Amino acid sequence: xxFPCKSLSLIGKGAGVSWNCECGHTYNPLDxxxxxxxxxxxxxxxxxxxxxxxxxxxxxxxxxxxLYHPNLVILENVANLLSAKFKPLFNxxxxxxxxYGYNVxxxxxxxxxxxxVQNRNRVIIVCVKKTIDNGRFKFPKPFAERRxxxxxxxxxxxxxxxxxxxxxxxxxxxxYIRPAICKEIGNLVESEKDTYxxxxxxxxxxxxxxxxxxxxxRASNSTCLVMQKVxxxxxxxxxxxxxxxxxxxxxxxxxxxxxxxxAKITSITQLCHQTGNSISVEMLVEVFRSIYTALPxxxxxxxxxxxxxxxxxxxxxx
Numbered sequence: 001x002x003f004p005c006k007s008l009s010l011i012g013k014g015a016g017v018s019w020n021c022e023c024g025h026t027y028n029p030l031d032x033x034x035x036x037x038x039x040x041x042x043x044x045x046x047x048x049x050x051x052x053x054x055x056x057x058x059x060x061x062x063x064x065x066x067l068y069h070p071n072l073v074i075l076e077n078v079a080n081l082l083s084a085k086f087k088p089l090f091n092x093x094x095x096x097x098x099x100y101g102y103n104v105x106x107x108x109x110x111x112x113x114x115x116x117v118q119n120r121n122r123v124i125i126v127c128v129k130k131t132i133d134n135g136r137f138k139f140p141k142p143f144a145e146r147r148x149x150x151x152x153x154x155x156x157x158x159x160x161x162x163x164x165x166x167x168x169x170x171x172x173x174x175x176y177i178r179p180a181i182c183k184e185i186g187n188l189v190e191s192e193k194d195t196y197x198x199x200x201x202x203x204x205x206x207x208x209x210x211x212x213x214x215x216x217x218r219a220s221n222s223t224c225l226v227m228q229k230v231x232x233x234x235x236x237x238x239x240x241x242x243x244x245x246x247x248x249x250x251x252x253x254x255x256x257x258x259x260x261x262x263a264k265i266t267s268i269t270q271l272c273h274q275t276g277n278s279i280s281v282e283m284l285v286e287v288f289r290s291i292y293t294a295l296p297x298x299x300x301x302x303x304x305x306x307x308x309x310x311x312x313x314x315x316x317x318x
Contacts, residue, residue, distance in 0.1 A: 007055035111280030113142035168243035219276030253281025284317035
């Protein structure tokens with residue numbers, strides 16, 4: 001399961017998993033015993049007319065674990081779940097799962113370390129029923145070598161057809177970012193960094209350009225900038241552009257075929273939005289591989305329930 005990160009992420013409102021009763025009282029349902037969570041501790045009301053944050057769907061995930069007690073549970077969320085603000089919430093979640101008879105393993109992983117071209121940190125929580133756990137599970141070790149972002153970018157030679165310019169900036173690059181790019185163009189094209197952060201007094205997180213890796217894709221913003229390197233007639237050219245929806249899907253670990261199927265029925269805006277909500281398929285593959293290495297018997301005749309999976313990264317990886 002992947003409960004929504006909107007109320008936990010750095011760009012969210014930070015409301016966590018709070019519920020707001022119609023009486024006006026706000027409380028954290030995880031502070032209460034499971035059988036008392038749907039009763040407001042202030043007014044005793046059991047009404048369903050309460051406001052629940054998106055991230056509080058974890059309450060229902062925990063209920064499903066309690067009811068069905070599967071052999072294996074895998075949860076994911078943003079790295080901010082381990083921040084000082086939300087670490088108590090993380091502890092509440094993992095303690096409750098442990099109380100249902102599980103050994104709980106948790107780690108912050110970066111997709112970039114596991115074959116992905118995207119720099120994307122996520123907290124992965126693996127829970128194995130104590131009665132069948134052999135204690136051999138370990139999270140995967142980072143790869144020695146990393147893939148390069150340039151591998152997945154679409155051909156762009158045509159943009160240099162009518163110009164001798166060494167650098168071309170795509171017209172779709174937002175105007176508020178363009179001046180910063182022009183000012184830093186020399187340093188940018190000479191940089192060997194994974195990502196280049198443009199000086200920006202306003203603190204806009206959009207001022208990041210991918211060179212060898214893709215900046216973290218965000219659902220709230222379809223603008224993700226990269227610098228594509230092209231060698232034409234022995235001369236190095238640079239194309240600074242907004243990533244296409246297709247490139248975003250490839251950077252998340254999906255295939256061209258996956259993208260083309262979904263693109264037939266989904267708008268470009270939604271295609272971009274979905275990658276910002278997804279998890280790296282490559283990273284999940286390595287997590288599954290580590291589980292299989294430690295506990296291969298769990299994969300025999302397995303039955304799967306997926307909760308809140310978005311565009312199916314868990315299923316694709318499995």
